[in-house]
Structures are given as structure tokens and as C-alpha cells.
Amino acid sequence: MAGIEVTAPARATRPADLIGRILENRHALGVLMVTPALLILAIFLAYPFGLGVWLGFTNATIGQAGHFVGLGNFRYLLGDSVFRLVVLNTTLYAAAAVVCKLLLGLLLALLVNREFRGKRIVRAIMLLPWIVPTSLSALVFYWIYDPTFSVITWTLRRIGLAHGFINYLGDPNLARASLIAANIWRGIPFFAIGLLAGLQTVSTTLYEAAEIDGAGPWQKFWFVTWPLLLPLTVVVTVFSTIMTVGDFQLIWIITRGGPANATHLFGTLAYQRAIQGGFIGEGAAISAFVLPVLVAAVLVSFHYLRRE
Amino acid sequence: MQPEDRERTAGGLTRRRFLQAGVAGLTGLALSSVNGWLKQAAAQLPPGSYNPQLQLSFPVEPGASLRILRWSQFVSTDQPEYERMAQQFTRRTGVPVRLEYEAWPDVQPKAAAAANVGAGPDIVLGFFDEPHLWPDKLVPVTDLAEYLGRKYGGWFPVAPQYGYSNQVGQWIGVPIGAPGSCLNYRMSWVKEAGFDPDPASFPKTTDEFLRLCRALKTRGHPTGFALGKAVGDANTWCHWLLWTFGAHAVAPDSKTITLNTPETVNALEYGRQLFETMIPGVAGWLDPNNNRAFLAGEVALTNNGISIYFAAKNDFPEIAADMNHAVYPQGSAGRPTELHLFSQAYVFKYTKYPNAAKEFLRFMMEDPQYPRWINAMLGYVSHPLRVFNNLAVWRSDPKAVPFRDAVARMLPHSYQGTPGPKSARALSEFVIVDMVADALTGRRSVREAILAAEARLKRIYEA
Structure with missing residues (x-):
């Protein structure tokens, strides 16, 4: 100037x-x-x-600014059995939830992309799990998974398929599965709506051309829909991965990371250690561990966005 | 002053506040009877230890006003009474008081933020180690604590352990009391199991207690003790289990980890036997689960504050009539070794009105205010000063009596060490609860569970 x-x-x-x-x-x-x-x-x-x-990179605690400790926190965390469990939990949680959300979301998008009566209403309803505040839906799942009052257990017992109680949140693997299911329920609309938008941009002439060439439904999907939808799918998947890895509310309301840390994710462990335990430095280091993964995810999505 | 501020100011009774109080239930009814108790209570303080001639007051700074952050009520009669007392304080001193409430586990994060940025509430009513997380940021309250101790027959032993800071060499917190945890049981089922349902005859030893739990279970009435991340219920009973067999996590030096001992093995082996009498699902229980299971008649015995009884009196009178409370039995330690949710108030140094803050705390802890508040809470909070043993609430309902001596019977969660950042961390990470849960559910062997917890504690205490 x-x-x-x-x-x-x-x-x-x-x-x-x-x-x-x-x-x-x-x-x-x-x-x-x-x-x-x-x-x-x-x-x-x-x-x-x-x-x-x-x-x-500091040993800050609540009330004290702390000083630079280099990679101390990161080294400590790598040797910490709870943190290693959290890495495993988060990987499993994100991978299982995102894959299921992608498949189910895609299926749903393909379904509602067809012409049928009440299409608009169905599309609106489809969004509900996404619109409902997470803390509210988490509370609902907390009740659904209640060991004593679970509606699932009640139904199974009524129709004679189960006799005892089901320990949804008491058994580590069952607790993980329960939370993944809750996350899938909440996340499907995100995929469905995103992919539906993509599906609607696919020109019908391409399908007509494919039909003339004798393509069946599967071939139309595999050779027309899928290649055109792929860039958008990658972007939606990356966004969903970022949100799933950073999940906090569902876990915190339903299990608080229990039983025995089996459902702790990066976010919940970081909160527990930094805010509740007072070790801000360590909590920040836990969050920072996700950074490389998320940065890689962002780069992938940028790559596809550019190509598009 | 903004309208919202006026709404929250304890000095004025607004229409909305009045309606809230009405909606809160039978609050007014409860309070009118509390007033009667108050007069009795004041008259019946033991003259030997109560020294009413002692007087103290702090010269309030001109133009002072106070912001107070406290835990939100466990029982609906708490906040109205507390606000009434605060209004009374305002009338006497001219100091406006603004009260803010947070669910009790969320007080610490809020206070932590205030400590870090040096601005926020003048007074915080928090729990456990909180003052010891930032001792140098607090106004020393030694004069107030010593005065209260002298006037009201002395503090119970745990009070100075929580209130006094060795680091600063001063009292940094004013003990408020503790929501006590007791065994809640269904009398008819205990009788059915061949035991006397009277709390005075309730099993006093861990062996007899186990026999009761087994007898209940064989009659189709399991027990239930939280083993998930239940901040209140799991911590209280798991620490009792550990300590009552003479085990402890750390030595008095607050450095040496002393978990790996035969006593801990005994505690966990006993816990495994107890676990067999529990309802499935306890491994995932958070704080509300046992309340619901007990009120639904799914469990005959659990550990809890007086809140189940309180809820039952309102909504399930037949359960309220059939339930009772008892103190935890004792194992080889041979003495009460309980953990309760200890609350204390502290004043941040950044406050412009430290004297007003101390005067407020003095006012609230003195007779007749404190007895009135404790009576209003119907036994949810147990007092830390000996003279209040005789409060009306502890005589009004025999079922509340086991909660009376909760503070007298308790150890600090940092036992055998002193409260501080490290014990706060061990508690917030559920090290003891996770160890007990691992061992009892069989996810780990007793030995592995102890070793894992020991490794965790070493990292925390030796960091």
C-alpha cells in the first residue's frame, strides 16, 4: 500500500x-x-x-502455566496402557462406524433417490437422527442400553428370545458395539443426504445410454453411479471420519469411557485428564495425537475436492 | 443491573422464582416444618461443647458484592433454603449475593477455568481436592476455620485433612459437609433372607454382610453396586472395600504406592464373592443406575445417599416404608473406613472482597443458619462440626440416622496420603474403581488388576 x-x-x-x-x-x-x-x-x-x-509440549496444570517439556508428554503417553487402549478404541470406533454409516447411508440414498409417493416427507424424516441434539439422543440410547430397563432386553424377553439381562454397557466389547451402533444411527443421515445430492447430479442420459448398451441395475450402479459418486463419497467419508474420531457427547453421556476405559476415545480421555484431573499439558498432548491423522484426512479430501 | 441479574439475585424474590419454588414440589410444606425443627435444634445444641459466647465477624468491604458457584441441589428443598439464607445475609450486610449452580461433577471444571484465568466466582462450593489443586490462588481461611472449630465443638478428623494445606501452612477451605453414602436395603427381603431388618442389627462385619447378600441372592433378590464410571456410587463403595481390609493406595508420604499387598488381594477376593450376589450389568452402571434398579425392585441392596429414600417418599411410598439404611460393615481393618463426597467452600484470591466472602461463609456455617440448611436437606448432607450431631433432622426420621455420622466415619480419598493434585488425578481417572471392576468381573485376575492399578498410580504419584 x-x-x-x-x-x-x-x-x-x-x-x-x-x-x-x-x-x-x-x-x-x-x-x-x-x-x-x-x-x-x-x-x-x-x-x-x-x-x-x-x-x-508443556507440563501445564490447572492453575500453573508450566514449562516446556519437549516430547515428554508424548513419550509418556506412548508407554501408557490406557492411552494405547484409547488408540485401539478410537480406531475401532471410527473404522466400524464410518464403514457402516457409508454402506447404510449409500443404500438409503439410493432408495430415496427413486420416485415414490411421499418422497419429500421420507427425505425430511431421514434427517431426524442428525437434527436431534446429540446429547438428547445419547440419553435415549443410555436408556435403551440400561442393563435393567433396556427396551431391547424387555422385547427379547417378551418374545422368549432372552431370559436374563443383557449387559450392554458392562461388557467391554458389547459396550463398544453398543456405542458404535448409536453413532451409526446418528451418522447415517449425513451420508444419505450428502450422497443423495450427488446422485441427483448424475445425468439420466447416462443411465439411458447404459440401458441401450444392455446394462443391468448392478452394472448401471457400478459403471455409472459409483465412478461419478466417488469423489463426493470420499469427501463425505473424510468429514464423517473427522467427526467420528472427535466424538465426545455420545461416549460421555452413555459410558463416560467405561467399563474400565473400554470406550474412552481421544476426546473423552483428554477431557478426563486435562479438565477433571487437572493435567492440561497431557490432555492437550492426547488431542494433538489425532492431528496427523486428521491432517492426512483433510489432505485427501482436498485432493478430491480439487479433482472435482 | 440487568433483569437477568435481578432474577438471580438472592436479595429479591421474583415472581418466576416464586413459581419455580412452587413447581419444585412440596418445598413450602417441607420448609414450614423445618422452621419448627430449627427452634428445637438451636435449643438442643450440647452446652458442653457449644461455645456461643465466641463471636467473630469480618469487616465487609464497602460496595462489596459476591458471586458464588455451588453444586446444584440433590434434594429440592436445598436451594430455596440456601437462597433464603443468602437473602438474609444481604439484608444484614448490604452485600448482594449472586448464586450460580452447576451439577456437582461440573463444578471443578468451572472452578479450574476460574483459577486459570483469574476471574470468576468469588466463592466456590466444591468437592474433594479442589482447593489443593490451586492452593496459592486461595484466600487463607485459617481464622474462620479455627473459630468455627472452637465454637462448635471441633471438626471431625477428616475436616482438617481436607481443609488445611501443608503447602501453604493455612486452612484453604471451609468444610461444608458430605453427602453421605450408606447401604440402602429392602427390609422385607432382608427379613425373608433370615436377617433382622433393623439397622441396629444389620451385619457389622464383612463376613456376615456377605452371608446376607448370598441369602438375598438365593431368594431372587440380588444386590447391586456400581462398577462403571459412577463418580459417587462406585468411588464410595470401592474405596470402602479396599480400606476395610486394611489396604490403601499410597503411604502417608503421598509418594510411595502401597497397593500391592495381601490386604488388597483379600479385599478383591472378597469383592469377587460379593460380585456373585450382584445383578448383571453393574459393570456399566453410572450414578443413576442403582437408584432406578432399587426403586424398580430389581435389587434388594445397594449403596447410595439418601436420595433413593427421598424419591421413594415422593413417588413410591410403599418402597419408602419398606426400605432402610445401614452403615457399611467392617472388615479386618476393624474400624469405619468410608468415603463420602466431601464438600468444602473456598475463596479465590482474585476476589475484590475477601472479607465479605469470609463473612458470608461464616454466616452460612453458624447457628442458626447451618442447622436450618442441613435440616432442610433432610439428611442429604452430613455436618463436619461435632456440635451439629444433635440436629433435628437426625432425630426427625430414624431412617436418616445412619447418615448422621458419615463425616465422622470417613477417610479422605487420598488415604493414607494427603489431598492434592495427585490424589485428585487418581480419583478422576477411576484407578481404584477400575481395579475393583477388573478383578470382580474377571476381566483381569486379581493379581493383574492390582499390578495394572499399581503401575497407573506410580505414574500419577511419581510423575
């Missing part, structure tokens, strides 16, 4: 003219327009993010 002033003729020194010139300059105007957004990003995203990463 300094250059503008130097090259400006004498009459431009009048303030109104100067502002006019700046506004007419494409580069200056661009910077000016982007600045508020950049400031918001810097204050509300970059700063907390940077602070979070920095805290991971």
Missing part, C-alpha cells in the same frame, strides 16, 4: 481521494475485504489451535 501513496499524484493526498484510490485498487481492496475474515480465523481458530498444540 505504501507504493500506492508514492506513485499517487499530488491531488490524491486529499483523504477522500486516497480512500477512493485504495478502493479502486484490486489488490488493496482484496486485502481489505479479507482482513475481517482472517482476523476472525486467527483469533477464534488459529490462536486456540496453536495454544492447544503448544500446551501439549
